[in-house]
Amino acid sequence: MENHMIRQQLQTPYQNRVAMRVYQDKKIPQEDIDTILDAAWLSPSSIGLEGWRFVLLENTAVKEAIKAVSWGAKSQLETASHFILLIAEKNARYDSQSVYDSLVRRGITDPDAIESRLKQYQIFQESDIGIADDEQRLWDWTAKKTYIALGNMMLSAALLGIDSCPIEGFPYNKVNHILAEYQVIDLEKEGIATMLALGYRREDPKHARNRKARDKVISTFE
Ligand SMILES: Cc1cc2nc3c(=O)[nH]c(=O)nc-3n(C[C@H](O)[C@H](O)[C@H](O)COP(=O)(O)O)c2cc1C
Numbered sequence: 602m603e604n605h606m607i608r609q610q611l612q613t614p615y616q617n618r619v620a621m622r623v624y625q626d627k628k629i630p631q632e633d634i635d636t637i638l639d640a641a642w643l644s645p646s647s648i649g650l651e652g653w654r655f656v657l658l659e660n661t662a663v664k665e666a667i668k669a670v671s672w673g674a675k676s677q678l679e680t681a682s683h684f685i686l687l688i689a690e691k692n693a694r695y696d697s698q699s700v701y702d703s704l705v706r707r708g709i710t711d712p713d714a715i716e717s718r719l720k721q722y723q724i725f726q727e728s729d730i731g732i733a734d735d736e737q738r739l740w741d742w743t744a745k746k747t748y749i750a751l752g753n754m755m756l757s758a759a760l761l762g763i764d765s766c767p768i769e770g771f772p773y774n775k776v777n778h779i780l781a782e783y784q785v786i787d788l789e790k791e792g793i794a795t796m797l798a799l800g801y802r803r804e805d806p807k808h809a810r811n812r813k814a815r816d817k818v819i820s821t822f823e
Pocket residue numbers: 618619620621622672673674766767768769770771795810
C-alpha cells in the first residue's frame with residue numbers, strides 16, 4: 602500500500618479514538634482481541650526487558666472487587682467487552698535474574714558479553730537514571746514501559762473500529778491486594794500498572810474533543 606494511503610488510513614483512528622466509558626452489549630471477535638494483545642506482546646521495552654504481563658480479565662468476582670474500589674473504572678467494568686490488566690515487574694535491577702534472562706533471550710550468551718552488558722546496565726540504572734537502589738523507582742521504570750504497550754493496543758483497537766479506555770483511576774494498593782488475593786499476581790514480584798477497557802461505543806461523545814493547538818505541542822528546533 603502506498604504511504605499516502607496509509608497516512609490517510611491512520612488519520613481515522615487518530616481522529617476517532619476517544620476515551621470510551623460506556624459500551625454496547627456486543628463482544629469483540631477473538632481474532633481482534635488476539636491482534637490487540639499481539640500489539641502489547643511485541644511492544645518495545647527499555648533494554649529489551651519485557652518486564653510486564655498482560656492479563657485478559659474474565660473473572661466476574663475479580664471484576665466486581667475492582668469495581669467496588671475503583672472510581673475510574675466502574676462503567677467500563679460493567680459494560681466493556683474485554684478488560685486487560687497491564688502488570689509491571691518489581692525489582693528489575695541490573696543484577697536480577699530477569700535482566701539476565703532478557704540477555705539470554707536476545708541471544709547474548711557469551712559470559713564476557715553478558716558481564717559487559719550488565720556493567721553497562723548497572724551504570725544506566727545507578728547513575729544515568731538513578732533508580733537502582735529504590736524499589737519504587739525501579740517499579741515506576743518498568744510500569745512506564747507498559748504505557749507503550751497500552752498506546753499500541755489502543756491504536757490497534759481504533760484501527761479495528763474498537764473503542765477503548767485507558768484506566769489508572771483506582772487505588773493501586775487496594776487493587777494490588779485484590780489481585781494478589783485472587784492469585785492474579787504475585788505481589789512480591791509484580792504490581793498493576795494500568796488497565797484497558799475495550800468494546801464498542803454505545804454513543805458518540807457529547808463534547809467535541811479539544812486538543813491544545815498543534816503548534817503549541819509540536820515544534821522543530823534547528
Ligand atoms: C493513562 C491514562 C489513564 C486514564 N485513566 C482513566 C480512568 O481511570 N478513567 C476514565 O474514565 N478515563 C481515564 N483516562 C481517559 C482520559 O481522561 C482521556 O483520555 C482524556 O481526557 C482525553 O480524552 P480522549 O482520550 O477522549 O481524547 C485515562 C487516560 C490515560 C491516558
